[in-house]
Amino acid sequence: MLTIYNTLTRKKEDFVPINPNEVRMYVCGPTVYDYFHIGNARSFIMSDVLRRYLEYKGFNVKYIMNLTDIDDKIIKKANEEKISAKQVAEKYTAAFFEDLEKLKVRRASIHPKATEHIHEIIDFIEQLEKNGFAYNVNGNVFYDVAKFNEYGKLSGKKLDELDAGARVDVNEEKKNPLDFSLWKKAKEGEPFWDSPWGKGRPGWHIECSAMSCKHLGETFDIHAGGNDLIFPHHENEIAQSEAANKKKFVNYWIHFGFLNINNEKMSKSLGNFFTARDVLKLYSAESIRLLFSQTHYRGPLEFNDELLESAKRGLEKFDNLIDKLSLLPNPLPKGEGISPNFDFQSYYKNFEAAMDDDLNTPQAVAVLFDFVRDVNKTIAENENLPPEFYLNVKEFLSKTAQGVLGIIDLEKSDIQGGSIEKELIELLIHLRNDARKEKNFALSDKIRDGLNELGIELKDSKDGTTYKRAKK
RNA sequence: GGCGCUGUAGCCAAGUGGCCUAAGGCGGAAGUCUGCAAAACUUCUAUUCGUCGGUUCGACUCCGACCGGCGCCUCCA
Numbered sequence: 001m002l003t004i005y006n007t008l009t010r011k012k013e014d015f016v017p018i019n020p021n022e023v024r025m026y027v028c029g030p031t032v033y034d035y036f037h038i039g040n041a042r043s044f045i046m047s048d049v050l051r052r053y054l055e056y057k058g059f060n061v062k063y064i065m066n067l068t069d070i071d072d073k074i075i076k077k078a079n080e081e082k083i084s085a086k087q088v089a090e091k092y093t094a095a096f097f098e099d100l101e102k103l104k105v106r107r108a109s110i111h112p113k114a115t116e117h118i119h120e121i122i123d124f125i126e127q128l129e130k131n132g133f134a135y136n137v138n139g140n141v142f143y144d145v146a147k148f149n150e151y152g153k154l155s156g157k158k159l160d161e162l163d164a165g166a167r168v169d170v171n172e173e174k175k176n177p178l179d180f181s182l183w184k185k186a187k188e189g190e191p192f193w194d195s196p197w198g199k200g201r202p203g204w205h206i207e208c209s210a211m212s213c214k215h216l217g218e219t220f221d222i223h224a225g226g227n228d229l230i231f232p233h234h235e236n237e238i239a240q241s242e243a244a245n246k247k248k249f250v251n252y253w254i255h256f257g258f259l260n261i262n263n264e265k266m267s268k269s270l271g272n273f274f275t276a277r278d279v280l281k282l283y284s285a286e287s288i289r290l291l292f293s294q295t296h297y298r299g300p301l302e303f304n305d306e307l308l309e310s311a312k313r314g315l316e317k318f319d320n321l322i323d324k325l326s327l328l329p330n331p332l333p334k335g336e337g338i339s340p341n342f343d344f345q346s347y348y349k350n351f352e353a354a355m356d357d358d359l360n361t362p363q364a365v366a367v368l369f370d371f372v373r374d375v376n377k378t379i380a381e382n383e384n385l386p387p388e389f390y391l392n393v394k395e396f397l398s399k400t401a402q403g404v405l406g407i408i409d410l411e412k413s414d415i416q417g418g419s420i421e422k423e424l425i426e427l428l429i430h431l432r433n434d435a436r437k438e439k440n441f442a443l444s445d446k447i448r449d450g451l452n453e454l455g456i457e458l459k460d461s462k463d464g465t466t467y468k469r470a471k472k
Numbered sequence: 473g474g475c476g477c478u479g480u481a482g483c484c485a486a487g488u489g490g491c492c493u494a495a496g497g498c499g500g501a502a503g504u505c506u507g508c509a510a511a512a513c514u515u516c517u518a519u520u521c522g523u524c525g526g527u528u529c530g531a532c533u534c535c536g537a538c539c540g541g542c543g544c545c546u547c548c549a
Contacts (some may be wrong), residue, residue, distance in 0.1 A: 025522090072547080073547075155475080162545065225549065226549025228548055255549090256549065259549085263541065265478095265542080265548095296486075302483095302484070362485060362495090365496065366485095366496035367496085370496075376513060377514075380513065413496055441507060457510070458510080461511090
C-alpha cells in the first residue's frame with residue numbers, strides 16, 4: 001500500500017484514489033519567462049518519479065502540468081527584450097520542453113496553457129462572483145479571502161495572524177491585504193483579453209483552478225509543487241476551487257523541498273542558481289536524477305559539484321553491470337547453466353516497500369545498489385549461469401532503476417555501437433595487444449595513453465580488452 | 473513576531489522504542505586480477521546518532537530545556 005505525506009493533514013496517509021485504477025494528478029509547471037533552474041528541475045523530476053511509480057503499480061495516470069504563459073514577469077521580459085509577451089512565452093516554452101527531455105522527464109498527459117483557457121478562467125471567476133467570493137473594483141477583480149472560512153487550512157496560517165504579519169504593499173482597492181487578483185486590468189501597452197470586467201488578463205492563481213477543473217474535474221487525487229507554493233499559491237487555489245465548486249478540491253497535497261547551495265535556498269532572487277541546461281552540459285540526466293533520488297523529496301537537498309560528481313561515480317556501478325550484460329551473446333544460449341540461489345522477488349519487494357513508504361527513494365536506491373552488488377557476487381561465484389538469470393537481472397533494472405527512477409539507460413551501453421569509430425578503436429586494441437605479446441610495452445602503453453587522452457579508457461582482463469568512453 | 477522543518481561517519485544521506493553493537497552512495501584502506509597501470513570486483517571503514525536532563529526493563533528513536541541551521545509569512549519549484 002502506497003502511503004503519501006499529505007501537507008493538508010500533516011500526516012502520512014494511505015493513498016486511495018477516487019477511481020480504483022486511475023490517478024488524476026496536477027503539478028504546477030513553470031512560468032515561461034526564462035530557463036528553469038536546477039532547483040525547479042527537482043520538482044519536475046520528483047513529480048515524474050511519482051508518476052512513473054504510480055504507473056509501475058498499475059495505475060492509469062492522468063497527469064496535468066500547466067504552463068503559465070501570461071504574467072507580470074513575462075511582460076517585463078518582453079519589454080526588456082523588445083519583443084512581444086507571446087514571443088517570450090513561445091521561446092521559453094520550447095526551451096522548457098527541450099530541457100525536460102534532456103532530464104528524461106516524461107511529458108505530462110496534457111500541458112495546458114493559461115492563454116488557451118481564457119474562456120474557462122472567465123467562467124470560473126464569474127462563478128466566484130455569483131457565489132459571493134469575488135469583487136470588482138474598476139476592472140480589477142479580487143478574491144474576498146474573508147468570505148472563505150477555511151482560508152489557511154493548507155498552510156496552517158490563521159487569517160488574523162497573517163494580516164498582522166503581512167508586508168504592506170498597499171493596494172487601496174483591496175478590502176483585505178490578503179485578497180488576491182483574479183483578473184487584472186490591462187495597463188497601457190500590455191497584452192489583454194476582453195472580459196465582463198473590461199480588457200485585462202487573468203491573475204496567477206486562477207489559471208490552476210480553472211485548468212485543473214477542466215482537465216481533471218472538480219475533485220481529483222494529487223496536487224504537487226514546490227514548498228514555496230503552499231502559501232499563497234496553493235492556499236489560494238483551494239479557496240478558489242472550493243468556493244466555486246462547493247466541493248473538496250484535492251485529496252493529497254504533495255510538496256517538494258528546496259535545493260540548497262551552501263545551505264541556502266537556490267532562487268532566482270538570491271542569484272545563487274544554475275540553469276538546468278547549464279548543469280546538463282556537465283552532468284547527465286542520470287547523474288542528476290540519482291543525486292535527487294538519494295535525498296527524500298520533502299527534505300532540503302544540498303547541491304554542489306562534489307555531490308554531482310559522487311552521484312556520477314555511483315552510477316558507474318550500474319553502468320559496469322550493464323556493460324557486462326551487453327557483452328553477452330545475443331541471443332543467449334538456451335537452457336544452459338545452473339540456477340543460482342538468487343531471490344529476485346525479494347529485491348522487488350524491498351524496492352516497492354521503500355517506494356510505498358512516502359516515496360522513500362533513498363531507500364529504494366539503496367536496494368538497487370544492494371542488488372548490483374549481489375548480482376556481481378553471483379556472477380563471480382558461478383561459472384555457468386543460465387540465460388534466465390541475466391534476463392531477470394536486466395528486467396529488474398529495466399523496471400526499477402530505469403522505469404521508475406530513470407537513473408540508468410539500458411539501451412546506451414558504452415561498449416555497443418557500430419560506427420567506424422568503434423572499428424578503429426578495436427583495430428588499435430588489436431595492434432596494442434600484438435605489441436603486448438611481443439613485450440613491446442613502450443608501444444602498447446603509448447597506444448593506451450593516446451586513447452586515454454581522447455577519453456577512451458582501456459580495460460585489460462582475462463577475457464580480452466574492452467573499452468569505455470568517459471561519461472558525463 | 474507567527475507558523476513549520478531540521479541537526480546521524482571526512483562529505484551526502486536513510487532509518488527505528490529492543491531485529492540498530494545504525495542502510496546506501498562518495499571518499500579512504502586492504503585484497504583479487506594485471507607486464508605495469510587503470511578499471512572492475514570483494515572486504516573493511518560511526519560502541520555511536522547536536523548538548524543536557526526526564527520517561528521506560530530498554531531511546532539514536534518519546535518528552536522537556538538549551539545550542540545551531542533552514543524555510544514560509546512577498547513573486548518564487
